[in-house]
Amino acid sequence: DAGVIQSPRHEVTEMGQEVTLRCKPISGHDYLFWYRQTMMRGLELLIYFNNNVPIDDSGMPEDRFSAKMPNASFSTLKIQPSEPRDSAVYFCASSNGQMNTEAFFGQGTRLTVV
Amino acid sequence: GENVEQHPSTLSVQEGDSAVIKCTYSDSASNYFPWYKQELGKRPQLIIDIRSNVGEKKDQRIAVTLNKTAKHFSLHITETQPEDSAVYFCAALKSWGKLQFGAGTQVVVTP
Numbered sequence: 001d002a003g004v005i006q007s008p009r010h011e012v013t014e015m016g017q018e019v020t021l022r023c024k025p026i027s028g029h030d031y032l033f034w035y036r037q038t039m040m041r042g043l044e045l046l047i048y049f050n051n052n053v054p055i056d057d058s059g060m061p062e063d064r065f066s067a068k069m070p071n072a073s074f075s076t077l078k079i080q081p082s083e084p085r086d087s088a089v090y091f092c093a094s095s096n097g098q099m100n101t102e103a104f105f106g107q108g109t110r111l112t113v114v
Numbered sequence: 115g116e117n118v119e120q121h122p123s124t125l126s127v128q129e130g131d132s133a134v135i136k137c138t139y140s141d142s143a144s145n146y147f148p149w150y151k152q153e154l155g156k157r158p159q160l161i162i163d164i165r166s167n168v169g170e171k172k173d174q175r176i177a178v179t180l181n182k183t184a185k186h187f188s189l190h191i192t193e194t195q196p197e198d199s200a201v202y203f204c205a206a207l208k209s210w211g212k213l214q215f216g217a218g219t220q221v222v223v224t225p
Contacts, residue, residue, distance in 0.1 A: 042218050043218070045212065045215075048212065056212055091157065091158070095213075102148055102160040103148075103160075105157040108157055
């Protein structure tokens with residue numbers, strides 16, 4: 001398995017534009033997490049899914065953020081409209097809850113909103 | 115929900131010395147405690163984890179201890195080397211699901 005795959009690796013967009021980040025979890029993993037990392041706030045859990053169902057989205061900053069998981073192999077995190085304060089590295093991670101194993105992280109998407 | 119506190123936020127050590135990072139958690143039902151290492155510009159990666167049925171676990175120069183009564187756990191790195199320089203994160207988990215991390219510790223190993 002290639003691990004957790006995120007795209008794009010880098011994204012530069014103008015304020016007000018819609019941004020979509022993508023994630024492909026490791027095959028067979030039933031948990032998927034979206035994190036945001038900044039110097040000021042560290043690693044923040046935004047939302048996580050179990051078997052494609054959103055379980056806890058209490059970390060989503062505001063209504064401009066939304067996440068979906070239409071199937072077991074794909075998830076998106078959307079920001080609409082984007083703002084400069086959304087600039088951060090966004091990580092997706094997946095794990096196998098049945099085995100209670102570690103969470104594996106993707107390479108991350110570095111988002112810059114100008 | 116679970117709240118994880120991590121200290122110190124930065125740690126500078128001489129090469130060859132030991133480094134210790136401490137974390138406390140709030141939910142007594144937590145039973146899984148992973149530690150992640152993140153090198154500059156890279157993703158966090160698991161380096162060691164411990165479950166609540168053991169008090170200590172060792173892997174070469176890295177060890178983790180757990181005190182369930184006091185609700186704290188620690189990462190110990192012995193004989194530090196420059197490649198140990200990174201940010202280290204702890205986390206505590208009650209049942210598989212909401213994996214939340216401490217604020218991180220920037221470790222700098224100086225030659």
